[in-house]
Amino acid sequence: MKIIVSAPGKLMLFGEHGVVYGRPCIVTAVGQRMKATVELTEEPLFELKAPDVQVTNYKKAIEDCGVGEIPKGAKFVEVAVKNFLDKYPFGGGVKVETKSEFSSEFGFGSSSASTVCVIKALSELTGTKLSDKALFKLAYKTVLDIQGVASGFDVATAVYGGTLYYVTPGKVIEPLSIDSLPLIVGYSGVKADTVTLVNQVSKLAEKYPQVIENIYSQIEKLVEQAKVALLNKDWLTLGEIMNFNEGLLAILGVEGKKLSDMIYAARDAGAYGAKLSGAGGGDCMISLAPEESVKEVKAAITKAGGQVIDIEANVEGVRIENE
Numbered sequence: 001m002k003i004i005v006s007a008p009g010k011l012m013l014f015g016e017h018g019v020v021y022g023r024p025c026i027v028t029a030v031g032q033r034m035k036a037t038v039e040l041t042e043e044p045l046f047e048l049k050a051p052d053v054q055v056t057n058y059k060k061a062i063e064d065c066g067v068g069e070i071p072k073g074a075k076f077v078e079v080a081v082k083n084f085l086d087k088y089p090f091g092g093g094v095k096v097e098t099k100s101e102f103s104s105e106f107g108f109g110s111s112s113a114s115t116v117c118v119i120k121a122l123s124e125l126t127g128t129k130l131s132d133k134a135l136f137k138l139a140y141k142t143v144l145d146i147q148g149v150a151s152g153f154d155v156a157t158a159v160y161g162g163t164l165y166y167v168t169p170g171k172v173i174e175p176l177s178i179d180s181l182p183l184i185v186g187y188s189g190v191k192a193d194t195v196t197l198v199n200q201v202s203k204l205a206e207k208y209p210q211v212i213e214n215i216y217s218q219i220e221k222l223v224e225q226a227k228v229a230l231l232n233k234d235w236l237t238l239g240e241i242m243n244f245n246e247g248l249l250a251i252l253g254v255e256g257k258k259l260s261d262m263i264y265a266a267r268d269a270g271a272y273g274a275k276l277s278g279a280g281g282g283d284c285m286i287s288l289a290p291e292e293s294v295k296e297v298k299a300a301i302t303k304a305g306g307q308v309i310d311i312e313a314n315v316e317g318v319r320i321e322n323e
């Protein structure tokens, strides 16, 4: 029995960092997808091929899933299988092959998307038929088991798709009904280290608790206003909110020179606004611009050393591709 499941990547729109501490964020699902082909086998083995993250022909006894040294590229899928098995035991083995339509360097959430794909596939293959919420919970637990700290917004996006207003740990997962979002996306060429940056901000919060709490409160207010502007397709206001949000992220110390160059270049070229997306220090920046400036904004991002990535926002969540 074999199944192919796919889940979208994500881009954080507003509210990163604050979302780790119970504040809301807004995130959108992007058209570049992660695909997993999953098969139940007779031999009690866990087998994985994930060429995008340099895992080829990785094999171990299924009962050893999650035990011992796990190669970096295999962690999320292996722990996902372990967590599924712990909760919904079944006999035999599992063969997984993942293939991504985007580089794991972009920060589009490839780890969370592959985690969601594998749990969804196992849920279908074993007849467990998990609800979206149960799928979210098990995938989020998997990410927490590995990363220690994460708000789970990327897991929610992989499961539900669309554009979500999200409060950790899935306390609110509210789909925002929008039909378009003409985002301009620039990749910095630098990999963001989410865990290090979250820890860095948490150290800052130990030393300056009130200042950082205030920053999170301001970010929360911006997220609330962004939600309204998004539903009204008010790109100008959303651009302004991007600029405010970016300023607050700069105070948290996560902006980074390369992203900041790209963000300023986009603004100078006529964008309504621009900000980083995700943990900061690398990955991608996002921008909104009047239609007549889009070409100039893209050229400016490229000139600042970024790579413009064409994306479709607000796409469908996890889905079965065939059986």
Ligand code: PMV
Pocket (backbone or CB within 6 Å): 012, 015, 016, 017, 018, 019, 020, 107, 108, 109, 149, 150, 151, 152, 153, 154, 192, 194, 198, 277, 278, 279, 280, 283
């Ligand atoms: O680096 P990313 O794209 O996974 O985004 C991190 C966003 C944070 O709010 C900093 C962390 C989180 O888990 O929400």
